[in-house]
Amino acid sequence: MSLSQGDSAMQDNQRGDSTQSVHGGEQRQKFANSVTEPIAQTATYVFDSLSEFEEYKQGKRAHFEYGRYGNPTVSAAESKLAALDHAESALLFSSGMSAITTVMLAMLRSGQHIIIMEDCYRRTVQFCDLLGKFGIESTRVPPSDLAALEQAVRPETRLLLAESPTNPHLHVADLEKIVPFAKEHRLRVLIDSTFATPINQCPLDYGVDLVVHSCTKYLGGHNDLMAGSVCGKAGIVSAIKEFRDVVGTNSDPNTAWLLIRGIKTLALRMQQQNTSAQTIAEYLEGHDKVQRVFYPGLASHPDHAIAKAQMKGFGGVVSFEIDGDRERTRQFVEALQIPYLAPSLGGAETLVSHPATVSYSDLSEEDRLAIGITDQLVRYSVGIEDCADLIADFDQALAGV
Numbered sequence: 262m263s264l265s266q267g268d269s270a271m272q273d274n275q276r277g278d279s280t281q282s283v284h285g286g287e288q289r290q291k292f293a294n295s296v297t298e299p300i301a302q303t304a305t306y307v308f309d310s311l312s313e314f315e316e317y318k319q320g321k322r323a324h325f326e327y328g329r330y331g332n333p334t335v336s337a338a339e340s341k342l343a344a345l346d347h348a349e350s351a352l353l354f355s356s357g358m359s360a361i362t363t364v365m366l367a368m369l370r371s372g373q374h375i376i377i378m379e380d381c382y383r384r385t386v387q388f389c390d391l392l393g394k395f396g397i398e399s400t401r402v403p404p405s406d407l408a409a410l411e412q413a414v415r416p417e418t419r420l421l422l423a424e425s426p427t428n429p430h431l432h433v434a435d436l437e438k439i440v441p442f443a444k445e446h447r448l449r450v451l452i453d454s455t456f457a458t459p460i461n462q463c464p465l466d467y468g469v470d471l472v473v474h475s476c477t478k479y480l481g482g483h484n485d486l487m488a489g490s491v492c493g494k495a496g497i498v499s500a501i502k503e504f505r506d507v508v509g510t511n512s513d514p515n516t517a518w519l520l521i522r523g524i525k526t527l528a529l530r531m532q533q534q535n536t537s538a539q540t541i542a543e544y545l546e547g548h549d550k551v552q553r554v555f556y557p558g559l560a561s562h563p564d565h566a567i568a569k570a571q572m573k574g575f576g577g578v579v580s581f582e583i584d585g586d587r588e589r590t591r592q593f594v595e596a597l598q599i600p601y602l603a604p605s606l607g608g609a610e611t612l613v614s615h616p617a618t619v620s621y622s623d624l625s626e627e628d629r630l631a632i633g634i635t636d637q638l639v640r641y642s643v644g645i646e647d648c649a650d651l652i653a654d655f656d657q658a659l660a661g662v
């Protein structure tokens with residue numbers, strides 16, 4: 262038996278988002294009467310006697326054993342993540358990708374098949390292709406296309422993997438439709454909810470089996486750490502933990518501490534980012550130098566109705582196409598003065614990216630255009646700066662287009 266607080270984290274789901282961000286999953290009584298969670302910077306743990314170790318192994322005594330199997334600060338972060346996502350249990354990993362890859366390797370074996378929604382994170386798609394090496398095949402289907410899903414299912418299909426909202430077109434997976442479909446076909450559903458955060462949606466409430474986050478983004482929230490998480494029912498999460506204990510994709514106490522600290526302001530940050538992104542999306546949609554805006558909070562977005570039904574807020578990422586060619590678009594991106602030109606999203610600092618140059622430069626033009634990554638596409642991750650300043654910055658940069 263390991264000492265994990267994550268299993269008892271469901272206590273106070275009825276409290277508000279900010280109360281949950283601050284207190285969710287936390288023990289009131291902490292080491293040395295500390296208000297905040299201490300950092301247990303240790304690689305291993307002491308047993309008083311061999312019989313104590315035996316009792317621990319027999320599940321009669323709670324104890325930490327070795328750093329790869331667990332750590333009190335990491336457990337505290339896991340407990341908080343479970344509380345926020347309305348989960349029985351959660352696990353922390355060294356990055357979003359180590360969460361995704363560990364979960365999939367733990368759940369699947371050779372001869373099985375998975376379905377992945379198009380428009381998922383590039384490296385996730387790449388990993389699904391890599392799984393072919395181990396005899397696990399995958400099929401890609403357009404987001405929320407039930408007919409395509411129906412066609413893709415095989416007797417050996419085990420897992421349906423979707424992201425919601427997606428990057429960079431902000432497609433929203435229709436969980437009300439996908440989950441019953443998956444149940445009918447006995448598939449497990451894994452949702453990457455990084456772009457939504459537990460503040461904007463809790464996919465587990467819809468009957469999804471597992472939720473993953475890249476905590477590097479909104480949960481950490483300060484562009485200063487890398488971590489990933491998975492949460493769901495205790496049974497399946499504990500099977501994934503056994504696998505994590507072997508492969509060593511665990512996080513470390515310093516990162517876990519930074520994550521707990523970052524999450525304290527999650528609800529506050531998301532409120533600001535949701536509101537600013539909506540304002541910016543509307544501003545851009547009305548601007549004559551902008552051709553098209555992708556934001557689920559706009560009535561013009563194809564998934565607006567689903568997003569409205571399923572989400573409490575529409576997130577902090579806005580993608581849009583400049584009315585101009587590749588060169589004009591690049592000039593516009595470089596003319597912005599407040600955002601940093603950097604990959605990633607979800608932090609306090611606004612970040613901007615030109616996907617055709619940055620994340621998709623390895624694709625041929627034809628493949629890139631086939632998935633909607635046009636030369637004019639810009640991805641903008643709204644930070645927590647004053648929205649009026651961000652808009653004034655758009656004014657000056659768009660004037661130059």
Ligand SMILES: *Cc1c(COP(=O)(O)O)cnc(C)c1O
Nearest residue numbers: 356357358382453455475477488
């Ligand atoms: C960033 C990201 C990942 C990968 O997470 P890392 O922490 O960078 O490993 C996975 N999914 C989505 C949606 C992401 O945005």
